[in-house]
Amino acid sequence: MHSTALATLEQHLLHALSPAPSETRRLFHGRGRCWPGLEQISVDWLQGIVLVTLFKQPEDEQLAELQAMLMRLTRNPAWQASGAHSLLLQQRYLADSPSHWLLGEPRGQWPIREHGLHYLLDLGHKQNTGLFLDMRLGRQWVQQQAAGKRVLNLFAYTCGFSVAAIAGGARQVVNLDMARAALSRGRDNHRLNDHDLSKVVFLGHELFKSWGKLSKYGPYDLIIIDPPSFQRGSFVLGKDYPRVLRRLPQLLAADGQVLACCNDPEVGPDYLIQTMAEEAPTLHFSQRLANPPEFPDSQPDSALKALVFQLSRS
Structure with a gap:
């Protein structure tokens, strides 16, 4: 993160804020390896809050230079015209991912919008905010597909897919995640959008012990699988993803669809396509959803994979 790279970042942010997005968006995605020297930094627009x-x-001098550049940015007319009022720096490389408010009043929670839907984010005290911005087109696709459908949302986290599905007219959504606190935030997200919670089920269970319970709510017209790449004691992608895929035909309705996702940069889309063919051969690859343009990647197969599969009983 040398001086030339920081100058590039500054210009990129000035351009991205002129004007600022009307909804939450990534402003700079260094992890896509498109800008040398900036591979380990991202910047998000949270509708008034800029999260870096x-x-x-980095080296101490580089960190100081970054902070000086960011503070200089806050004095630029583009920043002031954008409506930005707060600047938050998160150090994901440290234990507990501490965050520091460089500008503005600390806020533990913050409401944002995406495609007209409302979500509540956690700021300053957790590693993740509660919504993965690179999946916004996946959530949009679910909203477009959901009308009248029964949806199963595995590894639901804070239920972003569930919010999108109910907004799209889903008949019912079943959310499953081991983290009950995340599911509680999912309820909050549905309430923010004035959704009918009688259509939404929240199951705080371990997936591999819950197949029977899930079957009782099915069959499902759409199943969403968006697991962590690795979660100690609960999920290891290479070992556990096949165990999920082989169960899908038993859970799906005729002509059902699956949205299978993977965010591990070391795993390309062929892994999911080949593993699905081996474990659930009646499910056929249909398409890979595009990633948002604000997430450019010099190696597309390393970026987020969101693959659609279609069930065929014949």
Whole structure:
């Protein structure tokens, strides 16, 4: 993160804020390896709050230079015209991912919009805010597909897909995640959008012990699988993803669809396509959803994978 790279970042942010997005968006995605020297930094627009995330520890001088550039940015007319009022720096490379408010009043929670839907984010005290911005087109696709459908949302986290599905007219959504606190935030997100919670089920269970319970709510017209790449004690992608895929035909309705996702940069889309063919051969690859343009990647197969599969009983 040398001086030339920081100058590039500054110009990129000035351009991205002129004007600022009307909804939450990523402003700069260094992890796509398109800008040398900036591979370990991302910047997000949270509708008045700018969140800068560092994924690797810089030298002390580099960190000081970054902070000086960011404070200089806050004095630029583009910043002032954008409506930005707060600047938050998160150090993801440290234990507990501490965050520091460089400008503005600390806020533990913050409401944002995406495609007209409302979500509540956690700021300053958790590693993740509660909504992965690179999946916004996936959520949009679910909203467009959901009308009248029964949806199963595995590894639901804060239920972003569920919010999108109910907004799209889903008949019912079943959310499953081990983290009950995340599901509680999912309820909050649905309430923010004035959704009918009688259509939404929240199951705080371990997936591999819950197949029977899930079957009782099915069959499902759409199943969403968006697991972590690795979660100690609960999920390891290479070992556990096949165990999920082989269960899908038993859970799906005729002509059902699956949205299978993977965010591991070391795993390309062929892994999911080949593993699905081996574990659930009646499900056929249909398409890979595009990633948002604000997430450019010099190696597309390393970027987020969101693949659609279609069930065929014949």
